[in-house]
Amino acid sequence: MKRRLLLKSLPLLTLLPAGLRASASSVGIQALPHAPEYWRDQVSPKAWKILFEEATEPAGSSALNDEHREGTFVCAACYLPLFDSSAKYESGTGWPSFTQPIEGHLGTKRDFKLIWPRTEYHCARCGGHQGHVFNDGPPPRGERWCNNGLALQFIPRTEPLPALRG
């Protein structure tokens, strides 16, 4: 059933610009039409390079590695909530790591920048690159969502989530 649905929607997907494809399969998240330039004044230059040119911050550079409060990690560009603090764990990699995202809020694609393929993931709403997902995470899901800290903002549970922007 699922397979049939997927195949049926393929012709439509191939007509969409790359940035919009991921959101087509995400539940309830409306993709924004903006080009990367739209976000240039709304995030720091370093964050922009990560979000819209798929740069990677140096390991151990993010203050979010040591963020252990309860709260929500939102996309640094459009503020869509991407991870809950309950999914954060210490992976020892030097990047903020999570066992699972907020369902439907991230899209994925294969990335061949290294010799072996990796799975890239990005915000389903603005398309901003967040990180890569690997299959060496802790049980039960076994997933390691390895995120650039600069692509996220942490909102403690005691504060209201910011309104989505864009």
Ligand SMILES: [Zn+2]
């Ligand atoms: Zn976003």
